[in-house]
Amino acid sequence: MSGSRPGDDADRMARVALTWLAEPGNRAVWQLVQAGGAEATLDRLLGGDIPEPTLRAAVISRTTAGDPRRLAEAALHRAERLGARVVVPADPEWPTGVDSLSTLELEGGDRINRNVRPPLCLWVRGGRRLDEAFARSVAVVGARAATNYGVHVTNELAYGLAEHGWTVVSGGAFGIDAAAHRAALTAGELTVAVLACGVDRPYPVGNSAMFEQIAESGLLMSEWPPGSDPLRHRFLIRNRVIAAATAGTVIVEAAARSGAVQTLSRTVALGRRAMVVPGPVTSAMSVGCHELLRRHPETVVVTGTAQVLEEVGTIGEYLAEIPRGRDHVRDDLDEDSALVLEAIPRRGTVGPEELAARAGLGVRTVLRRLSLLEMAGLVVRRSDGVALARSARRAPPGPV
Amino acid sequence: MSGSRPGDDADRMARVALTWLAEPGNRAVWQLVQAGGAEATLDRLLGGDIPEPTLRAAVISRTTAGDPRRLAEAALHRAERLGARVVVPADPEWPTGVDSLSTLELEGGDRINRNVRPPLCLWVRGGRRLDEAFARSVAVVGARAATNYGVHVTNELAYGLAEHGWTVVSGGAFGIDAAAHRAALTAGELTVAVLACGVDRPYPVGNSAMFEQIAESGLLMSEWPPGSDPLRHRFLIRNRVIAAATAGTVIVEAAARSGAVQTLSRTVALGRRAMVVPGPVTSAMSVGCHELLRRHPETVVVTGTAQVLEEVGTIGEYLAEIPRGRDHVRDDLDEDSALVLEAIPRRGTVGPEELAARAGLGVRTVLRRLSLLEMAGLVVRRSDGVALARSARRAPPGPV
Numbered sequence: 001m002s003g004s005r006p007g008d009d010a011d012r013m014a015r016v017a018l019t020w021l022a023e024p025g026n027r028a029v030w031q032l033v034q035a036g037g038a039e040a041t042l043d044r045l046l047g048g049d050i051p052e053p054t055l056r057a058a059v060i061s062r063t064t065a066g067d068p069r070r071l072a073e074a075a076l077h078r079a080e081r082l083g084a085r086v087v088v089p090a091d092p093e094w095p096t097g098v099d100s101l102s103t104l105e106l107e108g109g110d111r112i113n114r115n116v117r118p119p120l121c122l123w124v125r126g127g128r129r130l131d132e133a134f135a136r137s138v139a140v141v142g143a144r145a146a147t148n149y150g151v152h153v154t155n156e157l158a159y160g161l162a163e164h165g166w167t168v169v170s171g172g173a174f175g176i177d178a179a180a181h182r183a184a185l186t187a188g189e190l191t192v193a194v195l196a197c198g199v200d201r202p203y204p205v206g207n208s209a210m211f212e213q214i215a216e217s218g219l220l221m222s223e224w225p226p227g228s229d230p231l232r233h234r235f236l237i238r239n240r241v242i243a244a245a246t247a248g249t250v251i252v253e254a255a256a257r258s259g260a261v262q263t264l265s266r267t268v269a270l271g272r273r274a275m276v277v278p279g280p281v282t283s284a285m286s287v288g289c290h291e292l293l294r295r296h297p298e299t300v301v302v303t304g305t306a307q308v309l310e311e312v313g314t315i316g317e318y319l320a321e322i323p324r325g326r327d328h329v330r331d332d333l334d335e336d337s338a339l340v341l342e343a344i345p346r347r348g349t350v351g352p353e354e355l356a357a358r359a360g361l362g363v364r365t366v367l368r369r370l371s372l373l374e375m376a377g378l379v380v381r382r383s384d385g386v387a388l389a390r391s392a393r394r395a396p397p398g399p400v
Numbered sequence: 401m402s403g404s405r406p407g408d409d410a411d412r413m414a415r416v417a418l419t420w421l422a423e424p425g426n427r428a429v430w431q432l433v434q435a436g437g438a439e440a441t442l443d444r445l446l447g448g449d450i451p452e453p454t455l456r457a458a459v460i461s462r463t464t465a466g467d468p469r470r471l472a473e474a475a476l477h478r479a480e481r482l483g484a485r486v487v488v489p490a491d492p493e494w495p496t497g498v499d500s501l502s503t504l505e506l507e508g509g510d511r512i513n514r515n516v517r518p519p520l521c522l523w524v525r526g527g528r529r530l531d532e533a534f535a536r537s538v539a540v541v542g543a544r545a546a547t548n549y550g551v552h553v554t555n556e557l558a559y560g561l562a563e564h565g566w567t568v569v570s571g572g573a574f575g576i577d578a579a580a581h582r583a584a585l586t587a588g589e590l591t592v593a594v595l596a597c598g599v600d601r602p603y604p605v606g607n608s609a610m611f612e613q614i615a616e617s618g619l620l621m622s623e624w625p626p627g628s629d630p631l632r633h634r635f636l637i638r639n640r641v642i643a644a645a646t647a648g649t650v651i652v653e654a655a656a657r658s659g660a661v662q663t664l665s666r667t668v669a670l671g672r673r674a675m676v677v678p679g680p681v682t683s684a685m686s687v688g689c690h691e692l693l694r695r696h697p698e699t700v701v702v703t704g705t706a707q708v709l710e711e712v713g714t715i716g717e718y719l720a721e722i723p724r725g726r727d728h729v730r731d732d733l734d735e736d737s738a739l740v741l742e743a744i745p746r747r748g749t750v751g752p753e754e755l756a757a758r759a760g761l762g763v764r765t766v767l768r769r770l771s772l773l774e775m776a777g778l779v780v781r782r783s784d785g786v787a788l789a790r791s792a793r794r795a796p797p798g799p800v
Contacts, residue, residue: 107780107789108777108778108780108789110776110777113777149680149682152682153681153682277681278678278679278681278686278690278693278701279678279679279680279681280549280679280680281553281677281678281679281703281704282549282552282553286678287703290678290701290703293678293693293701294700294701294707297697300694301678301690301693301694303681303687303690304681307694376510377508377510377513378508380507380508389507389508
């Protein structure tokens with residue numbers, strides 16, 4: 001057994017058994033697997049050689065309920081009948097974003113915040129490859145008790161992201177999550193539901209028709225084997241995967257102390273983009289959003305698709321248009337001044353010589369135009385060259 | 401004449417005349433007054449000794465329209481009949497906050513952004529002293545085309561600030577400004593309207609009844625002499641005074657590229673508190689607010705009175721309660737743990753010895769309780785002691 005290789009059937013089975021012995025994300029189990037492999041770790045745990053008392057207690061309680069190897073095999077058979085598969089890190093389609101969890105450290109020492117290590121395996125329903133689905137993906141999550149406002153904004157946002165070829169990832173819940181999935185489905189694009197229960201009986205049952213659609217055109221994904229119940233604490237465990245697998249997370253509506261807020265703390269700690277949609281201060285469903293903006297300087301206000309794309313796109317891929325800039329001043333410029341202005345980079349400074357080269361003008365012309373542009377408030381002089389004034393930064397014409 | 405002293409009638413008259421010769425905030429005029437006094441500056445400008453060409457042209461155009469000294473005297477007489485007064489820097493009631501404008505430098509070289517120097521004098525109607533009115537003051541400003549949402553939020557906010565003894569300062573306009581003034585009046589508290597026209601005929605006329613109420617119980621204030629028209633550019637000039645005279649500015653609603661946005665850029669540059677009320681992303685009247693939050697990291701989201709007070713109050717005077725923290729965990733603590741937790745400062749770290757002294761417990765007890773508190777996620781260990789975990793920071797019981 002200890003001769004098995006990562007990704008072979010024994011490794012796969014051991015990972016499934018380990019996830020059954022201890023909840024996903026367990027720090028001690030993950031460290032043992034990293035050190036000695038899944039099979040050896042399973043042998044060790046079943047042999048009772050467990051230094052951590054909490055883990056030891058958990059393993060004893062689970063093994064009295066059944067033989068982990070037998071249960072793992074049963075789960076794999078059940079998945080096969082169901083058309084589901086289990087994906088492990090050695091598989092080509094493993095979504096490597098979740099590996100960032102291997103070094104995540106969160107403030108506060110409680111169990112959920114400590115046990116945030118990567119999944120040992122992922123159960124999947126759906127025809128698309130995981131790695132491709134997550135390559136350009138954004139999480140859109142929020143309150144179950146969403147308001148009409150929240151659902152409307154989610155619709156616009158998720159539809160727009162899907163249209164631009166971004167996978168919309170969410171948690172399958174009522175409210176914001178369901179609105180996000182549905183908008184992506186409506187756009188005819190890919191959406192992934194990351195569940196806190198088995199992929200064979202996605203929760204909540206009220207969203208069953210939607211889950212069937214997602215399984216057909218998108219992906220249902222879970223760390224827990226088929227048949228697993230959506231226990232309350234599993235949603236909190238699951239949230240780290242949503243945060244880690246995507247380029248960024250948008251919270252549309254959230255009450256105070258909500259799961260969405262917890263997801264965003266992971267997003268921030270992982271260095272992913274943390275985005276928040278504001279709402280009326282009179283709405284209880286926006287309290288969590290505003291608290292995030294107040295307490296976490298890393299979170300960014302987003303009000304629409306373009307601003308989300310600006311955050312998650314590769315640099316320069318998308319630049320959200322600043323609402324109505326000083327276009328009136330700009331539009332009155334003579335041709336040479338316009339050329340000079342266009343040649344100034346959106347960020348940073350540039351010298352007059354380089355500017356002349358870029359704009360295809362003489363240096364003296366450039367210097368004269370720069371004086372005019374400075375007077376018009378479009379350009380500022382700095383010690384190392386000139387820069388666009390804040391008010392003059394405008395997106396170039398483009399698709400977004 | 402050059403023998404006059406700051407604050408005497410000649411100085412007062414000269415300042416009024418200078419404000420008539422060049423719009424308030426003029427950088428060149430202010431520098432001359434700083435260097436040689438108001439009277440000498442007036443002599444010099446009327447003598448034609450003016451280095452700056454723009455100022456020279458302005459002075460020539462104004463002096464052909466009338467004799468500045470005669471016009472200043474007429475304005476002072478008119479003010480007297482009206483029950484208005486002119487306040488100069490030498491007067492005890494001068495609101496010293498506006499003196500911060502003497503060093504304000506803004507990005508972008510346009511005229512309005514350059515000429516942001518302090519007022520030379522202030523015209524006032526109302527029985528209260530300016531300095532006392534502004535000592536604890538917050539500006540609440542925003543869109544004229546306010547929505548019901550904006551008016552509602554402004555009402556709550558301004559009423560709450562007034563109730564807590566803060567002067568509500570605004571610009572007297574329709575929409576958010578008027579809602580802010582009216583809420584303070586309803587609370588029976590002090591409000592100041594900073595106008596861009598003469599205090600004898602406050603603009604807009606539709607708010608006349610409100611202005612009369614403000615003149616009776618609060619203050620109408622302007623840099624322009626009685627009879628002055630509310631010219632469009634004067635609102636932009638005026639905004640710097642609102643920003644400088646108050647401890648902070650709250651923007652409730654603002655369209656893109658609005659005057660309120662311009663006010664907040666001055667607030668930020670002056671180091672005053674810049675606060676923004678978010679709103680529905682679907683509302684055009686919140687676009688300016690969200691842009692401010694996106695582009696200026698110095699701006700803070702505020703959703704109610706308590707959060708504004710937290711910003712502008714002296715340190716520790718007000719602490720806004722974080723919406724529903726981890727009270728459930730806290731409430732389950734044993735007495736010693738609760739004592740230890742209460743003894744940890746809201747910000748910064750503390751060592752176990754000091755903690756023992758503060759809590760009135762033994763060091764060993766403190767160390768044992770700290771371990772429990774750390775496990776509960778309420779306390780974090782740092783290299784130089786322990787600190788409250790973010791989730792455990794909660795306001796002490798208090799009036800706000």
